[in-house]
Amino acid sequence: MTPPEETVHDEDLLEHVDDAPEPDAAGAAEVEAEQQKVPRTGPLRFARMTGNSIAARDAAPWVTDFLNAAYYRRAVDDREVDDLRFAFSVLTTYWYNKDTQRRLHANDLMAFHKAYGSERFHTDKSARGTLSRAQLEEGAARLIGDWFPDAYRDDARRGWGIGFETVAAKAEYNPERRRVLAKLGPLTPESDPLDEQTWHTYPPVAMPSVEGVVAALTAPETWPDYASEIGRFTPLREGGLDGQTLEIEVAAGTDSGRPVFTRGYVTITQLVTPDDPEALARYFADLEAGLAKYGDGEPRAVPEGGVPVVGFDLTTHQGHFMGNGHNRLILYTLDGKAYVKAAGTWDRMPWHIDRAYRLAGSQAQHAFWGQGEVVRLSMLHQLALAVAAKERASAS
Known part of the structure; x- marks a missing residue:
C-alpha cells in the first residue's frame, strides 16, 4: 500500500477502473502466479513486501487514499486511533465477505466509491478530503450492511480485524484463508556471531x-x-x-x-x-x-x-x-x-x-x-x- 507521489482521489482513479486487470478466479491460482514472480531473497523481494496481504498492488492507490481520508490526512490533534482500526476493519471485512478467495484489486474501488465517494466533500461533516467517524460508519453500512457498525463494537462479533454479522459467523472464520495470500517464506532467526x-x-x-x-x-x-x-x-x-x-x-x-x-x-x-x-x-x-x-x-x-x-x-x-x-x-x-x-x-x-x-x-x-x-x-x-x-x- 505504498502511497502515490501525489494524493489520489476516487474520482481520479475511476477513470482507470475499466482498464484494471481482472482477478484470477481462485485465490490459490493468484498466489501461485505471484510466488513465481517474487524473488525469495534480496532487495526485490523486500521492495514488494508493501501494504498487507489482502490488497494487490493495483489496489494500493485507492486503499491508501481511503486510509488517508479515514485517518492520516487529519490533523494530528484530530486523530482517534480507533477510527483507523475501524477503517482497516471495513477493508478486511469487505475482503472476507467477497465470494472468491482473492486480494482486493483496482476494480474494487467502484464499490468503495459508491459507499464513500461523495462523503469526503461534505465539508459540513468533516474537513475536505477526510471522513469523520460518523461518515465511516454510514459508508460501511452501505458497503457491507447495516449490521456492521454494531458488530464492530461487539467483542463477541469482532475478531481478526473483521466484523461478523453473527457470533456463529465469527466461530466459522478460518484465519488460514488470509495465510494463503501471505506467501510466507521460511523462518529467519539470527545467525551472526x-x-x-x-x-x-x-x-x-x-x-x-x-x-x-x-x-x-x-x-x-x-x-x-x-x-x-x-x-x-x-x-x-x-x-x-x-x-x-x-x-x-x-x-x-x-x-x-x-x-x-x-x-x-x-x-x-x-x-x-x-x-x-x-x-x-x-x-x-x-x-x-x-x-x-x-x-x-x-x-x-x-x-x-x-x-x-x-x-x-x-x-x-x-x-x-x-x-x-x-x-x-x-x-x-x-x-x-x-x-x-x-x-x-x-x-x-x-x-x-x-x-x-x-x-x-x-x-x-x-x-x-x-x-x-x-x-x-x-x-x-x-x-x-x-x-x-x-x-x-x-x-x-
Whole structure:
C-alpha cells in the first residue's frame, strides 16, 4: 500500500477502473502466479513486501487514499486511533465477505466509491478530503450492511480485524484463508556471531493488571484491536499464542499525512509461562545474560526486584523489514504493578534493509514498542488502554 507521489482521489482513479486487470478466479491460482514472480531473497523481494496481504498492488492507490481520508490526512490533534482500526476493519471485512478467495484489486474501488465517494466533500461533516467517524460508519453500512457498525463494537462479533454479522459467523472464520495470500517464506532467526548481533530493549509500559494482559495476549484474534497509528498485528493461524503466525503492517511518516506502508511476518517460536517454572526461569536468565554480555549498555529486561510472568519469541520470516532475528514480548511485575516490554535480537541488516530502516523504520519501530510514550503510536500503550477499558466495563 505504498502511497502515490501525489494524493489520489476516487474520482481520479475511476477513470482507470475499466482498464484494471481482472482477478484470477481462485485465490490459490493468484498466489501461485505471484510466488513465481517474487524473488525469495534480496532487495526485490523486500521492495514488494508493501501494504498487507489482502490488497494487490493495483489496489494500493485507492486503499491508501481511503486510509488517508479515514485517518492520516487529519490533523494530528484530530486523530482517534480507533477510527483507523475501524477503517482497516471495513477493508478486511469487505475482503472476507467477497465470494472468491482473492486480494482486493483496482476494480474494487467502484464499490468503495459508491459507499464513500461523495462523503469526503461534505465539508459540513468533516474537513475536505477526510471522513469523520460518523461518515465511516454510514459508508460501511452501505458497503457491507447495516449490521456492521454494531458488530464492530461487539467483542463477541469482532475478531481478526473483521466484523461478523453473527457470533456463529465469527466461530466459522478460518484465519488460514488470509495465510494463503501471505506467501510466507521460511523462518529467519539470527545467525551472526553473538558479539556481532544487536541486542536491544525498549522501555516498559505499565499495564492495568497481569490478568487483563494475559487474557488479551492469549486471544490472538483480538490483537488487531490494539493496533496503533503505525502498526498492527493480524494472526494467520487457528489456535492460541504457541506457534501462532502474525502479519505485521507498519507505517512510517504518519505525521506528514503521507504514510509509507510495509509488512513482515513473525511466528511465535517459544512461549514460557508459570506453568513451567524451570523453563520460565531459564528463558529470563538467558535473556539477562545475553543483554549483559552483548547489549552495549542495555538495561536489564526485568529490573532488580521484578518477577517474570510470561515471555515469548516472535521470530522473523524471510523478507521481514528488519532482516533476520527475533523480538520478545515479556510481562513482569514490580512493586505490585504489571509491565510489558519488548526486547529484540537481530543480525546485521543487509544494505537494502538497513537503508530503509534508517530512513523510515527506526523511529516507527521504537515508537511502536513504547519509546517516547506517544500513546497513539504505541501498540503497547493501546493494549494498556484496551485492557483498562475492558476492566472498567466488567466492574460496572
